[in-house]
Amino acid sequence: MQLPDGVSPSDPIFPIAAASELSGMHPQTLRQYDRIGLVVPGRTRGGSRRYSAIDIAQLREVQRLSAEGVPLAVIQRMLDLENEVQALRDEVRTLASELREERATRPGARVFATNAAGGVVTLTGTTRIRRQTDVVLWRPPRQD
Template sequence: MDADDPVFPIAAAAELAGMHPQTLRQYDRLGLVVPQRTAGRSRRYSLRDVAQLREVQRLSGEGVSLEGIRRVLDLENEVVALRDRVRRLEQALANELLNRPGNRVFASSAQGDVVPLRQGVRAQRRTELVVWRPQE
């Protein structure tokens, strides 16, 4: 099971988070923790949603406003997305190094993809990052 799989109905998520289901509905309306919806429009929470609900409860107990909590959650979600992107780019680079041992020059496209360059070819755009390894 993935941490983002929407498996918990509102009652189970509320119990796991130690909150009342009405509190979860309120947080959904405010956009703090927005669960996925089934075809029948009922809420389904993931493990990540439950963790965020616990974080909301902790921050609220420390006196952080709901707007402050929203900002903290947005930043945490952005960090998770960026870490995932870095991991995927590192995997792509490692795969390129393994699959093309003779091609050791790469550039980053505008979309962030790793693009191998032929030996002696320069990146077309000055905004692209070029990574190389001297030949042994």
């Protein structure tokens, strides 16, 4: 779906009639999905529903999965997990950007270190740490 310049896919801009047409679903179905928390649109100050491009894509996915016989409870869980993954991706992007910025403003400086117990120690610009000669190898726990 092509959006105008300056409008992000998460901006709630489509009224229910447009969302209904774009998703191929009846407006009453969209209202029901909102009531049960399946696809919850934004609201105007007056309380009118406004759907984003992401909401429209989710409605289309709900329609497709529902047509394949997937129960709404399972679809809800799938959407929740997809939203969680997207939120985590956004957080990683933000943290990576902050790290790049920190590295650019303090080249060669450490942002954090670990203490002898393996805990994270945040460093300020004037913090000096005693260097250890021990090498610690960390491996993630096995997921059996």
